[in-house]
Amino acid sequence: MTSLLTCKEFLQELTDYLDATVDAELRLKLERHINECPNCFVILDTTQKTIKVYKGMQEKEIPAEVQARLMKAVERKMAATRTAAGKPGV
Amino acid sequence: MPATTEAGVFDESGLLAKAREGDVGAFTELVNRYSRKIYRLAKHITQNDTDAEDVLQETFMKAFEHLGDFHGQSKFYTWIVRIAVNESLMKLRKRKSDRTVPLDEPLDTGEDTVLREIAVWDENPEQQYSREELAKILDEAVESLKPTFRTVFVLRDIEELSTEETAQALGISVPAVKSRLLRARLQLREKLTRFFRRKGDDVFAYL
Numbered sequence: 001m002t003s004l005l006t007c008k009e010f011l012q013e014l015t016d017y018l019d020a021t022v023d024a025e026l027r028l029k030l031e032r033h034i035n036e037c038p039n040c041f042v043i044l045d046t047t048q049k050t051i052k053v054y055k056g057m058q059e060k061e062i063p064a065e066v067q068a069r070l071m072k073a074v075e076r077k078m079a080a081t082r083t084a085a086g087k088p089g090v
Numbered sequence: 091m092p093a094t095t096e097a098g099v100f101d102e103s104g105l106l107a108k109a110r111e112g113d114v115g116a117f118t119e120l121v122n123r124y125s126r127k128i129y130r131l132a133k134h135i136t137q138n139d140t141d142a143e144d145v146l147q148e149t150f151m152k153a154f155e156h157l158g159d160f161h162g163q164s165k166f167y168t169w170i171v172r173i174a175v176n177e178s179l180m181k182l183r184k185r186k187s188d189r190t191v192p193l194d195e196p197l198d199t200g201e202d203t204v205l206r207e208i209a210v211w212d213e214n215p216e217q218q219y220s221r222e223e224l225a226k227i228l229d230e231a232v233e234s235l236k237p238t239f240r241t242v243f244v245l246r247d248i249e250e251l252s253t254e255e256t257a258q259a260l261g262i263s264v265p266a267v268k269s270r271l272l273r274a275r276l277q278l279r280e281k282l283t284r285f286f287r288r289k290g291d292d293v294f295a296y297l
Contacts, residue, residue, distance in 0.1 A: 042208050060130055
């Protein structure tokens with residue numbers, strides 16, 4: 001039997017665990033730790049919920065005037081490039 | 091729905107080829123497709139409307155100028171994210187005097203991840219708040235992170251870039267992304283606990 005991970009070791013692996021990028025052996029160790037340690041269980045659960053709540057965030061619309069100014073700037077840029085390219089020797 | 095949604099991503103190489111040849115409509119389509127995401131990203135990093143708009147315009151200007159250098163080795167979106175992140179960080183550096191954190195600050199690896207708030211949350215804590223209230227809570231929590239952590243969190247957990255793409259966009263190592271992401275997630279978790287904790291568990295609430 002391998003020894004139980006410390007809370008610090010658990011936390012260091014938390015991001016990889018949440019992103020499911022740990023190997024099977026480490027995963028088992030981490031899960032053993034959560035079963036034994038209520039604090040780390042809560043941290044895992046609430047961190048998972050933190051990520052979930054941000055992922056579920058409504059994508060904000062870009063203000064119409066910001067989008068309009070962007071399109072104008074892009075059009076100007078493209079027109080300027082075309083003009084420059086159209087001149088021989090430029 | 092307009093034809094600018096994610097569904098069109100698969101035909102992007104054709105669009106890019108046309109844009110490279112100078113097809114105005116093709117480049118405009120790419121701008122339309124990603125302007126909202128780039129604006130949001132810039133706003134999250136710069137925390138400022140004017141800066142975010144500048145970043146948005148600069149990003150697409152530069153993308154247009156350098157389109158010939160983009161050979162499809164990464165996704166177009168990842169490529170413009172990298173431009174947008176650089177532009178956003180430049181804005182932050184310019185405002186360094188009123189921001190406290192150097193962007194290249196060295197990072198320790200978690201000695202200070204002491205967790206003060208260990209409280210159970212409600213099952214769906216976000217449902218206790220209106221959409222506006224929730225957006226405010228989430229935005230303020232992200233804003234309060236240091237830029238180094240905020241940038242990584244925004245790219246990984248909001249824009250959903252991979253660890254490698256995030257490392258590439260920020261010009262930092264994969265372990266640095268992971269370490270910053272961990273710190274960001276734990277700090278946010280702690281900040282949100284104040285709003286999302288299960289009320290009945292707070293033994294002091296009724297004293």
